[in-house]
Amino acid sequence: MKRPAMVLCAITVLAAVLWATPVSSRAETGTVTATAAYVRSGAGTDSVVVTKKTRGQKVEITGETTGSDGMKWYAVSWDGGSGYIRSDLVGKGDLNLAPAATPKKKTTVSGTFTAGNWQAVPGRGDMWYYVNENGDRLTNCFSTDGYYVDSNGARFATKEILGAKIGQRNSWLTLEAAGGFECFVPGATVIQKAFNKNISGARVISVYSNYVMLRSIVKTTNQQTTEERLALYKNTDIGGYTIMVRTTLGGDRLALLDNTASSINPIPEYDYGVLRFFTNMVSRSGDMLASAIYSSWEINNEYGLEMGKWIRVGDTLVRYMPADSAGLYEIKPAF
Numbered sequence: 001m002k003r004p005a006m007v008l009c010a011i012t013v014l015a016a017v018l019w020a021t022p023v024s025s026r027a028e029t030g031t032v033t034a035t036a037a038y039v040r041s042g043a044g045t046d047s048v049v050v051t052k053k054t055r056g057q058k059v060e061i062t063g064e065t066t067g068s069d070g071m072k073w074y075a076v077s078w079d080g081g082s083g084y085i086r087s088d089l090v091g092k093g094d095l096n097l098a099p100a101a102t103p104k105k106k107t108t109v110s111g112t113f114t115a116g117n118w119q120a121v122p123g124r125g126d127m128w129y130y131v132n133e134n135g136d137r138l139t140n141c142f143s144t145d146g147y148y149v150d151s152n153g154a155r156f157a158t159k160e161i162l163g164a165k166i167g168q169r170n171s172w173l174t175l176e177a178a179g180g181f182e183c184f185v186p187g188a189t190v191i192q193k194a195f196n197k198n199i200s201g202a203r204v205i206s207v208y209s210n211y212v213m214l215r216s217i218v219k220t221t222n223q224q225t226t227e228e229r230l231a232l233y234k235n236t237d238i239g240g241y242t243i244m245v246r247t248t249l250g251g252d253r254l255a256l257l258d259n260t261a262s263s264i265n266p267i268p269e270y271d272y273g274v275l276r277f278f279t280n281m282v283s284r285s286g287d288m289l290a291s292a293i294y295s296s297w298e299i300n301n302e303y304g305l306e307m308g309k310w311i312r313v314g315d316t317l318v319r320y321m322p323a324d325s326a327g328l329y330e331i332k333p334a335f
Contacts, residue, residue: 027060030076030090033097035300037089039076044068045248046325050083056097059090069248118143118155126157146170148284148314159280159287162273164190166280172315172333173282175234180209187277188212199267203229205274210234214274216247230271232278240317240332241282246325247271249294282331285314292318293329305329 032053039059040047044067053059063075064087072087118128130138130149137153147155147170158165164187173183188205195203204226205214214230229247250268272294279293280286292303292313303313310317312334321328 027062027077028092029094030059030061030074030092031095031097032057032059032085032089033091033095034089037085039081039083039085041083042068043073043075043084044071047084048322048325050081053085058094059085061090061092121154128155128157129153130155142284142315146284148288150285150287159276161187161277161280162191162270163194164188164277166277166286169280169282169284169286172284174333175236175239178234178282181207181212184212184281187281191274191277195270199270202267203270203274212278214247214271230274230278232282235330235332238330238332240330243275243278243293243329243331244323245275245293245297245327245329249275249298283314283316285316288314289316289318289331296320296329297327 032055035055037053039050039053041050043065046068059074059076059078061074061076062082065073065075065084067073067084067086073084074087074090076083076085076090117131117133119131121127121129130143130147130153132138138149139153140149140151142148143155147168149155156168158167160166166187184207188207192205195201195205202217203214204217205212211231211233213228215226216229218225218227227246228244231244233242233244235242248268249272250266250270272290275293276287276290279289283289292305295302296305303311303318305311305313305318305320307320307322310319312318315334316331317334319330321330
């Protein structure tokens with residue numbers, strides 16, 4: 001899993017506990033096969049990032065272990081440092097890799113077109129396509145009446161997220177319009193019912209006047225403890241919000257809720273659903289924003305989010321800031 005690079009602040013006690021047991025007494029050469037791979041101070045995504053390695057760079061693999069995330073991690077070293085890297089991002093051996101393919105840009109149709117030229121999708125009362133005067137379906141853009149059209153060319157009247165009906169926005173939710181976050185209460189209530197029914201109440205979502213918080217619930221014989229996992233805070237300094245991530249995000253692309261992967265822990269998928277709830281409540285391009293945060297936090301950072309730098313994602317500007325065992329994603333309207 002990956003997060004944008006950050007300066008190593010501290011070596012945690014957990015990192016010391018998780019030092020890998022060497023596979024053999026002799027180190028092996030490893031070659032980074034991913035476009036970008038973060039090296040962490042310990043075996044798990046709850047450890048801080050030491051550095052970033054790119055495709056084709058060499059490391060010495062000195063051992064392996066199972067990380068706190070259940071994945072296999074390699075203990076690695078190189079001239080000037082050491083740390084841990086997830087095993088699926090590195091190939092053993094001195095490999096000669098072809099340069100990484102340049103990712104194809106998503107199709108975007110720009111220009112002026114007539115507002116309201118929507119075509120309903122047969123049998124889908126909640127879904128329309130925006131078609132211009134040439135008969136072309138528009139993708140990854142905003143119609144002149146203010147709605148975001150996604151990468152498939154679709155706009156939804158409502159999206160169902162963890163059972164809650166979330167209305168399609170045609171403007172960015174300002175702090176003034178958010179008020180005391182009353183608009184989050186109906187969706188959060190439905191989502192909490194889904195938690196109670198499907199994951200035995202392992203998560204609780206709470207709405208406050210200045211933030212919305214997702215916590216994990218751990219019950220033992222004598223006590224119940226909670227831990228902050230995901231939150232959306234008002235951020236008056238930037239005129240927007242801060243999204244705090246301190247959890248594993250499953251992503252809808254993992255399809256964990258279709259009852260075909262019952263052996264897989266479904267909670268990361270629910271956590272990603274809550275992230276989508278947050279972003280769709282505030283942004284016209286909420287799913288794109290959620291995907292950008294998911295990609296930055298878990299996989300290959302395909303949207304190129306950077307620490308301390310504003311990056312545009314749909315109708316939103318996003319800036320990543322590291323925190324202790326968490327990521328802070330500051331968001332504000334792009335226009």
